[in-house]
Amino acid sequence: MIGGLGCEAAANGFVLVYATGHMHDRFDVSAAVSLPKRSLNRSWYCSWLMILPVTREPHPPFVQVGIIRRPDDGNKLTPFVATSASGQPVASYDDDAMPKIADDAQGHRVQVRVGFSSVVLKLDGRTLTEFSRFPYFPAGRYRTFYAQLGGEVSEHGDSVSGTVSSIEIHDENNPSSKTYQPRCGFQDDGLQLRNIESGYAAFGVFGGVPSRSFVQLPDMHRVSKC
Numbered sequence: 275m276i277g278g279l280g281c282e283a284a285a286n287g288f289v290l291v292y293a294t295g296h297m298h299d300r301f302d303v304s305a306a307v308s309l310p311k312r313s314l315n316r317s318w319y320c321s322w323l324m325i326l327p328v329t330r331e332p333h334p335p336f337v338q339v340g341i342i343r344r345p346d347d348g349n350k351l352t353p354f355v356a357t358s359a360s361g362q363p364v365a366s367y368d369d370d371a372m373p374k375i376a377d378d379a380q381g382h383r384v385q386v387r388v389g390f391s392s393v394v395l396k397l398d399g400r401t402l403t404e405f406s407r408f409p410y411f412p413a414g415r416y417r418t419f420y421a422q423l424g425g426e427v428s429e430h431g432d433s434v435s436g437t438v439s440s441i442e443i444h445d446e447n448n449p450s451s452k453t454y455q456p457r458c459g460f461q462d463d464g465l466q467l468r469n470i471e472s473g474y475a476a477f478g479v480f481g482g483v484p485s486r487s488f489v490q491l492p493d494m495h496r497v498s499k500c
Contacts, residue, residue, distance in 0.1 A: 287480035289465045290424035291438055291456040291491065292500055296445040297325075297419040301388055304396075305423055305441040306473070308381030309341050311349050317429035318344045320354070321436030321476075323384045324423070327416035335360040335410040339384045339395040339402060342369060343435075350374045353382075353397045359409045372402065381437065388419070423456075425476030427465070432480055434465045439473025458500035459489045467494065 293303065307321040322340025338356040343349045354369035375382060375397070385396040388411060394404045411419075421443075425436030441454040456474070459467045463485065465478040469492050490497050 286426055286428050287430075287434065287463050287465050288424050288426040288460075289434060289462060289467050289476045289478075290422045290460040291441075291467070291474055292458050292460075293421040293423065293441055293443060293454050293456055295454075296443045296448055296452065297421070298417065298445055298447065299388075299413065300390060300446040301419065302385065302444040303421050303442070304383055304385035306381045306383050306437075306439045307341060307423070308378075308437045309343055309351060309425075310435050310437075311343065311377070312433045312435050313349065315343075315345060315349075315427070315429065315432040317427075317432060318342055319425070319427040319432060319435050321425045321438070322354075322423070323386060323421060325386045325388065325419055325421055327411060328418045328420060329416060331360060333358070333361050333363050335362075336365075337386055337388075337393050337395065337410060338365075339386060339397065341375070341382060341384070341397075351377055353402055355395050355403050357405075357410060368403075381439070383440075386421075424460075425465075427480045430481035434476045434478055434480060437470060437473055437475045439470065441473075456491050458497070459491050459494075460486070460500070461489060462486050467491075469494075 309321045320342035324338040326336045353372040356367045358365035387394040393407045395402050423438040425434045427434045464483040467474045
């Protein structure tokens, strides 16, 4: 959680796919995510959707919604949300008030809606939290946004988990939702992506291979940048 490129999360390992385009001032992004159990993991692991602006800021703002498992909580599946305002290297994270959710083989749908004055984070159509957009995405400050979707793990030697599929983007300038096919991904320190039906799965052991790389999707060829 609170991970992803552009954020201070170097201690964690993650794999990502990027969704770009059709995200301007007001928009909606959603995807199906799952988080298969990794019984031997010693620390938390999660799967999530994050929205960030296209910017050169060293600590860009972001909003995030996902699902997490913790071994000290019996590996129960729990929703979480996280946010960070511009210039803040430490994010705000919350799963304390979130109910446990079912281990659905089809996964759960995470959703971020950025509106005229608010941001809404949802899971399976239910609002987890709603707040003002202005501390994060002030109107007129950012022209374009993008999404990161992926799996994350916190402990070296633990296995990453998670799938991402059926990404949909709806922009106020586009009247209907559009299914999005990612063209670029990121692999980190022994963690990799592989193709699954209508999406991608994270696999590998964190710390197994000390390298980071961007990959072209769906063929997984390495590229210098996305």
